[in-house]
Amino acid sequence: MKTVLSGIRSTGHLHLGNYFGALRNFIELQHKARCFFFIADLHSLTTHPKPEDNRSNIKIILSEYLASGLDPDISVLFIQSSVPEVSELFVLLNMLAYKGELERTASFKDKIRKNPGNINAGLLTYPVLMASDILIHRAHWVPVGKDQEQHLEIARVLARRFNNMYGVSVFPEPQAYNFGEDLVKIPGLDGTGKMGKSEGNGIYLIDDEKTIRKKVMRAVTDSGPVKPNSPMGPEIANLFTLLSVVSEPDVVTHFKEQYNSCTIRYGDLKKQLAADICKHTLPIKAKIEEIYNNEPYLKQVMEQGAEKARTSARQTLELVREAMGVKLF
Ligand code: TRP
Numbered sequence: 290m291k292t293v294l295s296g297i298r299s300t301g302h303l304h305l306g307n308y309f310g311a312l313r314n315f316i317e318l319q320h321k322a323r324c325f326f327f328i329a330d331l332h333s334l335t336t337h338p339k340p341e342d343n344r345s346n347i348k349i350i351l352s353e354y355l356a357s358g359l360d361p362d363i364s365v366l367f368i369q370s371s372v373p374e375v376s377e378l379f380v381l382l383n384m385l386a387y388k389g390e391l392e393r394t395a396s397f398k399d400k401i402r403k404n405p406g407n408i409n410a411g412l413l414t415y416p417v418l419m420a421s422d423i424l425i426h427r428a429h430w431v432p433v434g435k436d437q438e439q440h441l442e443i444a445r446v447l448a449r450r451f452n453n454m455y456g457v458s459v460f461p462e463p464q465a466y467n468f469g470e471d472l473v474k475i476p477g478l479d480g481t482g483k484m485g486k487s488e489g490n491g492i493y494l495i496d497d498e499k500t501i502r503k504k505v506m507r508a509v510t511d512s513g514p515v516k517p518n519s520p521m522g523p524e525i526a527n528l529f530t531l532l533s534v535v536s537e538p539d540v541v542t543h544f545k546e547q548y549n550s551c552t553i554r555y556g557d558l559k560k561q562l563a564a565d566i567c568k569h570t571l572p573i574k575a576k577i578e579e580i581y582n583n584e585p586y587l588k589q590v591m592e593q594g595a596e597k598a599r600t601s602a603r604q605t606l607e608l609v610r611e612a613m614g615v616k617l618f
Pocket of ligand 1: 298419422431432
């Protein structure tokens with residue numbers, strides 16, 4: 290069975306893009322592969338050093354993951370920092386990572402440009418820590434966005450380098466997991482592209498009904514079709530994409546027909562869209578709140594996840610230490 294590993298930095302809430310994109314695929318993937326899902330709280334420290342931010346963000350993401358349907362009894366759901374074996378592998382892999390190749394990473398250059406006041410070594414070695422996350426479970430597949438592909442390439446380089454240097458085959462080379470046709474790209478509400486955390490164009494799973502309605506009603510539109518069957522501008526096409534994800538097919542057909550006959554009123558479309566988004570997200574929101582307030586449950590999930598992750602990690606570390614000769618007895 291293949292091993293899949295996915296990490297998320299503990300900054301920000303999950304939005305519709307996460308939910309209808311990767312998350313819904315993960316829910317199914319849980320039954321087809323050995324899945325590891327974790328919260329990269331150590332990575333967050335490279336840019337977000339405040340302890341209170343970290344603590345509450347971990348709880349939020351964990352609650353949101355659980356409420357969305359990740360099952361801690363099927364998958365391994367854990368917090369990065371609760372698996373110290375990751376940090377140990379990180380130290381060992383640092384000996385194989387060259388300063389030059391880390392300095393050339395696009396995300397490093399981007400981050401030092403944005404945080405000139407805090408160019409810490411953690412930023413430079415970010416890809417080595419990420420490689421440790423992946424290699425410690427000897428993962429085959431890693432679902433990553435475009436911005437993380439270079440990091441995954443470094444994980445492959447380090448896996449290969451380790452295997453060659455020590456004449457072993459401890460690490461498989463992790464490949465990008467491609468959802469292919471299954472991945473719906475959820476557009477943002479400003480008509481410019483993908484729904485994202487930082488763009489402020491998103492609807493979050495924890496948004497209440499009023500907020501959702503307000504955000505949808507404010508979504509960018511155009512002045513309306515003037516000729517029958519005229520092509521759709523990107524803003525309107527985006528609204529239809531969202532509608533096709535959350536609404537019944539006949540609702541989509543109804544508004545498409547109205548668009549094609551130039552009788553559409555965007556206000557009506559938006560009202561329907563907001564109502565249908567709420568149908569999906571409000572039950573999840575309620576679950577998030579219930580889980581978030583259930584500290585004993587969260588604690589139990591975290592302990593159970595850490596234990597499973599550590600069992601897997603220990604086995605790899607054993608082989609690594611053996612290969613590197615850092616274990617005498
Ligand atoms: N760097 C990833 C991001 O910012 C998060 C991450 C950390 C990750 N470790 C990982 C993702 C390992 C996949 C595998 O999105």
